[in-house]
Amino acid sequence: MKAIRLVLVLLVLPVSAAFPQLRSYEIHKRGMLHQTVYNTGELGRAYDNGGSGGAAGIPSMEWPPYSTNNVDIANNNAQYNSFGAGIYLAANQRGVRNTIQCGAVTTTGGNTTQVEGIYSFPISLQRIENYPVLADGTLNPSYNPDEAEEIIISKWATPLGVTITRTSRAWSFPGYDSFIIYEYELENTGDHSTTGVADTLTEMVVAWGYGLGPSMFGYMRTYNRWSEADYRQKDMYGRFDWRRYMSYNHDRDGKPDPSHFDEWAPTAKYGGGLDSPQAVGIVPLYYDYDHLAVKGQTKASVGSPFYDSVYVFDANNKFRQPYINRYENSNLYSTKIVSFLDVLGRKTGPFTMSPGRDDSLYFGSYWLGRARPSWTIHTRQPVSHIYGFGPYILPPHEKMHFTLAEVVGYGPGVASDSVYQDLGGGYGGDVSEPEPGIHPVPSWDKVFSYPYVGGNGTIGSDYLSHYRLPDYVDTTDHVISIRDVADRAIQMYTGWALVKYDTSQYEPLNAPAHGVYEVPTPFPGPVIQVQSDDRAHNRISWSNAVEQFHAPRLRAPLRYYEVLKALHPLGPWTRIDSVAKEDPRFFADGEYVAIDPSSRVGDSWYYSVRSVDSLGGKSGLYTNITSLVTQIGPTAELEHVVVVPNPLVVNSPWKNMGGTKDQIVFMRLPAKCTIRIYSYAGQLVATVPHDGQYTNEYFQVTRNNQVLASGVYYFVVETPEGKRTWGKFVIIR
Numbered sequence: 001m002k003a004i005r006l007v008l009v010l011l012v013l014p015v016s017a018a019f020p021q022l023r024s025y026e027i028h029k030r031g032m033l034h035q036t037v038y039n040t041g042e043l044g045r046a047y048d049n050g051g052s053g054g055a056a057g058i059p060s061m062e063w064p065p066y067s068t069n070n071v072d073i074a075n076n077n078a079q080y081n082s083f084g085a086g087i088y089l090a091a092n093q094r095g096v097r098n099t100i101q102c103g104a105v106t107t108t109g110g111n112t113t114q115v116e117g118i119y120s121f122p123i124s125l126q127r128i129e130n131y132p133v134l135a136d137g138t139l140n141p142s143y144n145p146d147e148a149e150e151i152i153i154s155k156w157a158t159p160l161g162v163t164i165t166r167t168s169r170a171w172s173f174p175g176y177d178s179f180i181i182y183e184y185e186l187e188n189t190g191d192h193s194t195t196g197v198a199d200t201l202t203e204m205v206v207a208w209g210y211g212l213g214p215s216m217f218g219y220m221r222t223y224n225r226w227s228e229a230d231y232r233q234k235d236m237y238g239r240f241d242w243r244r245y246m247s248y249n250h251d252r253d254g255k256p257d258p259s260h261f262d263e264w265a266p267t268a269k270y271g272g273g274l275d276s277p278q279a280v281g282i283v284p285l286y287y288d289y290d291h292l293a294v295k296g297q298t299k300a301s302v303g304s305p306f307y308d309s310v311y312v313f314d315a316n317n318k319f320r321q322p323y324i325n326r327y328e329n330s331n332l333y334s335t336k337i338v339s340f341l342d343v344l345g346r347k348t349g350p351f352t353m354s355p356g357r358d359d360s361l362y363f364g365s366y367w368l369g370r371a372r373p374s375w376t377i378h379t380r381q382p383v384s385h386i387y388g389f390g391p392y393i394l395p396p397h398e399k400m401h402f403t404l405a406e407v408v409g410y411g412p413g414v415a416s417d418s419v420y421q422d423l424g425g426g427y428g429g430d431v432s433e434p435e436p437g438i439h440p441v442p443s444w445d446k447v448f449s450y451p452y453v454g455g456n457g458t459i460g461s462d463y464l465s466h467y468r469l470p471d472y473v474d475t476t477d478h479v480i481s482i483r484d485v486a487d488r489a490i491q492m493y494t495g496w497a498l499v500k501y502d503t504s505q506y507e508p509l510n511a512p513a514h515g516v517y518e519v520p521t522p523f524p525g526p527v528i529q530v531q532s533d534d535r536a537h538n539r540i541s542w543s544n545a546v547e548q549f550h551a552p553r554l555r556a557p558l559r560y561y562e563v564l565k566a567l568h569p570l571g572p573w574t575r576i577d578s579v580a581k582e583d584p585r586f587f588a589d590g591e592y593v594a595i596d597p598s599s600r601v602g603d604s605w606y607y608s609v610r611s612v613d614s615l616g617g618k619s620g621l622y623t624n625i626t627s628l629v630t631q632i633g634p635t636a637e638l639e640h641v642v643v644v645p646n647p648l649v650v651n652s653p654w655k656n657m658g659g660t661k662d663q664i665v666f667m668r669l670p671a672k673c674t675i676r677i678y679s680y681a682g683q684l685v686a687t688v689p690h691d692g693q694y695t696n697e698y699f700q701v702t703r704n705n706q707v708l709a710s711g712v713y714y715f716v717v718e719t720p721e722g723k724r725t726w727g728k729f730v731i732i733r
Contacts, residue, residue, distance in 0.1 A: 021122040023115075027059060028170040030131075030150035031177035031620070032472065033408050034059035037168055039125040039154040040115050041102025043406075047084030047211060049110035049330040050226040054080045054216060063178060063278055063408040064472040065622055066569035067217070069270055071260070076217055081280040081408060083211030083228060083330050083383065086115070087184070090341035091160055091204035091394070094195060099338045100158050104209030104384075110228075110331035121192045123155040123163070132551075137527040137543035145521050145551040148181075160201060161193030162186050162394070169515070171492075172620030173522050175477040178409060179489040181285065181515060184402045188394045198396035203298060204291075205323065205341045207388025208404060210282055211330045212238075212249040218256035218275025228330035228383050234454045238327045238382030239412070239424035240373040241281075242363055243501045244486045245508060247325065247373065247385045248281025250412045252453075253461040254444055265463070271470035271570035274463055277444060279412040279482035282387060284322070285493045286511045288400040291392045292318040298391045300343035311368040312350055321508075324348050324388030325371035329381040343391050348374055362436045363423075366505055375437050376429035401513045405489040409482030410473045415445035415464075417483060420502045425459065426452035443481065471571035476617055492519055520555040523611040525619035526592075530607050530626045532693055534633035538596040540576075540607050545590075547581065556613035563594045564608045569625060573608070599630040632694040634671040638723045642667045643715070647730035648700075663699045664729060666690075670719055678714045685713065700731065709733070 025038045036044055036058050044060030046052060054060065054077040056068070061082035068078045086103015100119040107113050116122060128151040132143045148169030155165045165185040171177055186206065190198030213219070213231060223230045235252045254274035255261060265273025293300075295317040314320055326340060326348045340347045351359040351367040360368055371388075394400060413420070418440050425439040433452040442448050442460030453459050473480055479488055483502070490506055491498045495516025499506075526542035533539050540563055547558055561579040566572060577594050579586045586592045599605060606627045611619040648664050666675055666688075675688040675696065685708065690696045700708040710733045716726045 021124060023122055024125055025058075026125060026127045026152045028150055028152060028168065028180055029059075029065065030623070031170045031172050031180075032064055032622070033170070033178050033180055033406065034062040034065050035180055035406065036060065037152045037154055037166075038103070039122040040120040040156055041087050041164065041166070042115060043085040043103060044082045045080065045084050046112045047086065047104050047330075047332070048106050048112040049228045050083060051110070052112060053226040054078065060084060061280060061406060061408065063280075064271065064570060066625065069568060069570075071221070071270075076220065079215040079217045079278070081212065081214045081216070081278050083213055085208065085210040087164065088207040088209055088337055088341060088386070088388070089158060089160055089162060089186075089204070090338070091201035093160060093193075093199050093201060097203070097342075098160055098194065099334070099341055100160060101209070101332075101334060101337050102156065102158065102164070104211065104332055105334060105337060106330070106332050108333045110333075119158065121157040123157060124153070125155075126153040127151070128153070132524040132549060133527055133546055135527060138545045139549055145553060146517055148517060157189070157191040159192055159194050161188060161190040161195070161198050162201070163189040163191050169517070172623045173519065174474040174618055174620060175479040176488050176492055176519060177474075177620055178479070178485045179405050179407045179492075181489060181493055182404045182406070183515060184404070186394070186400045186402070188396050188398055190396065200396060201392075201394040202293070203300065203343045203390075204392040204394055205343065205388050205390035206392065206400070206402060207324050207341060207386055208282065209332055209337070210385045210387075211383050212280045212385055213383055214249055214251060214278035214280040214408070215276045218251070221257040221259070221275065231383050232329070232380055234380070234427070236382045237425045237459070238373070238375070238385065239422050240325065240375070241422045241483065241486070242367055243504070244283055244483070244490070244506050245322075246281050246283045246407070246482070246486050247387055248279055248407075248412070248482055249382055250279040250442070251276040252455070252459055254411065254463065255461065265467045268468065268470060268572035270568060271472060272467060274444065274461070277410050278408050280408050281482055281486070282385065283405045283407055283486050283489060284387065284389075284403070284508055285405055285490065286401065286403040286508050286513060287321055287389045288392065288402060289318070289509055291394055291398070291400050293391050293393050294318055297393060298343065300346065300391045311353065313369070319391065320350070320369040321389050322371045322387060323390050324386055325373045326386040327374050327377055327381055328384040328386060330383050332384060340386050341388065348372065357435050359436065362438060364505070373423055375424045376433070378429045380428055380430050403493060403511075403515065405486070405493070407482055407485045407489055409485040410469065410480050411442070411444045411482070413441035413443045413481045413483055415443050417441040417443060417481065417502070418446065418448070426450055427454050430454075441483070471566075471573040472621065474618070474621065492517060518553065520553050521551040522555050522617050522619055523558045523613045524549055525611050525623050526561070526609055528607065528609050528624045528626055530628045532599070532628065532631040532633055536599060536601045536630055536632050538599040538605065538607070538628055538630055540594045540596065540609065542592050542609055543590060544582070544587070544592065546611065555617050556615040558611055559614045560612050561592065562610045562612050562618070564610065565596060566606045567604070569606055569622070573621070601630055601632060603630045604628070605630065634692070634694055635668055636670070638670050638673065638717065638719050638725055639668055641669060641715075641717045641725050641727060643727060643729040647732050650731065650733045663697050666696045666698065666715070666717070667694060669694060669696055669717065673717050673719045676716045676718070678716070680712045680714070
């Protein structure tokens with residue numbers, strides 16, 4: 001039975017074109033970074049300070065993907081890296097200032113609060129799958145190599161009369177699979193305006209709120225809860241990479257919970273011994289400049305010592321951007337957000353030149369006048385990052401554009417990045433850390449000593465000096481850390497040559513208003529099928545149709561296939577075989593077949609087949625991942641069918657082949673048949689179609705979606721040819 005299968009098809013799925021629409025979502029799941037996208041402006045799980053935990057099936061910047069596991073008899077809902085996110089708008093409308101929070105807003109107690117119908121009014125949600133290979137294994141004739149493989153378009157209106165369209169894009173290309181790019185279009189339509197018309201909006205601020213938490217898996221196991229407060233235990237650090245405009249977080253040493261370190265690190269189980277190796281951040285790729293108010297059109301920061309400073313305004317007398325760059329805790333209630341976006345009292349001061357502090361010495365003259373992160377905030381509140389631009393003037397029916405990338409990497413840097421520095425990484429205001437507050441970029445290669453880091457005085461890890469990178473980190477193009485990922489996101493969006501932005505400055509205003517999305521295309525992986533044969537050997541098969549793939553920027557032609565297996569999607573992945581094109585040992589009649597001879601009945605395995613090109617580049621690991629509980633192949637003829645366990649004592653410690661309690665398994669089934677279950681009184685309880693293997697699991701649910709009561713039940717198994725057998729089983733509760 002397949003537990004995971006990625007459907008590869010060019011598909012447009014409009015949830016509804018009608019207005020209004022209910023709150024709904026789609027999920028980015030093509031690349032390494034999975035994220036839930038709502039048509040209300042929200043991103044990830046419902047935002048709160050952690051009390052609601054991680055919702056199963058609602059990824060919140062999940063990286064690596066398919067990371068749900070069961071450790072120490074506790075189910076962990078994946079390695080989510082965010083408490084949730086959303087977009088903020090504030091503007092003066094006929095003299096009245098209104099602030100809306102389309103996500104990333106809580107009650108005053110830090111709990112989830114409703115967004116739909118208050119701050120946002122859903123209009124539409126559309127999913128477009130631009131996969132190079134269709135679900136049947138054939139090439140997609142409509143594949144567009146100049147677009148993302150996965151596109152989600154969400155649209156909603158706001159009480160400001162601003163209608164927001166967000167187009168988000170994700171790829172499975174190795175090296176380009178750990179970011180999602182979000183293009184925002186803001187149009188002053190007047191829809192749902194409090195005044196009923198499209199008014200000119202002044203003093204307008206556009207910002208994003210993100211609760212960044214890499215990764216809750218380790219912290220949940222350490223503190224036995226989901227809570228943002230645990231990130232303030234001096235093990236989480238908010239930082240700002242001014243060369244990339246990147247605001248990000250990382251753990252002290254990637255290992256908040258070391259209880260299984262000695263087991264997982266040498267074996268690479270669950271990806272290795274680091275529980276929180278992720279560094280998680282956001283990168284503004286483009287912001288609107290034309291609608292920025294000039295000095296005489298805004299009252300922003302009037303009376304502040306920064307307002308008249310020559311370095312706050314550029315040559316056109318517009319505020320240098322970003323305008324807001326603040327860290328906070330995850331308790332983001334409405335009145336607090338209002339204060340962040342209030343232009344009359346700028347909450348985040350700029351980089352400056354003043355007696356005793358000349359930021360230009362460390363950050364360069366470019367950053368003078370731009371918002372400086374609130375790195376000295378008391379109690380080190382590193383989770384929530386509020387990043388904003390403005391103030392703007394938006395007349396009726398005009399549009400503004402912004403682009404933001406979510407980025408995740410294996411640590412904040414690699415070993416060679418330690419020669420560079422960025423802002424943050426210390427204790428800030430907790431111990432009056434002196435200016436300028438910059439520290440070397442750490443990695444999981446070497447331990448550093450920081451003078452203002454607290455605890456044992458060190459940061460970083462020497463993990464990679466002793467153990468290998470996990471298999472989910474694809475090192476084909478040396479894209480490992482969050483800095484590497486950010487550089488690839490910039491390249492993907494702008495279409496520029498790849499630059500490592502450590503000594504040069506990324507300038508969003510030089511970027512195009514819309515993404516270019518032209519990078520080398522890897523050779524795609526095939527669609528695979530996995531089945532057990534009559535010897536309980538798992539059979540992995542795929543068509544040769546993928547070998548005809550061509551694209552304008554194809555990185556290199558196909559050389560061979562790599563067949564992989566793993567006990568868990570995080571690895572370790574083992575190579576079963578390498579299969580050359582039309583190798584007669586594996587190929588016949590247009591189909592490849594590889595056999596896993598080591599599989600045994602009851603074992604659960606994940607399989608993937610990667611295409612490897614002539615330059616050594618590979619297709620995405622997770623584009624065709626398929627799981628199977630190894631079984632014996634179906635019987636040739638209908639025989640006596642066996643039910644196990646029988647009796648089933650509900651909540652007993654017995655586990656069946658799938659590893660799940662409280663289900664029964666019908667065994668010795670033919671390839672096609674129908675199982676009908678009857679009560680002791682002869683009433684039909686359930687009909688279970690069977691098409692496949694030797695067994696079929698049944699979870700005690702009736703056709704009326706009720707759980708079976710204790711008692712004796714009869715079953716009849718019938719083939720399409722009309723052959724039958726029957727028996728009975730007992731359930732005890």
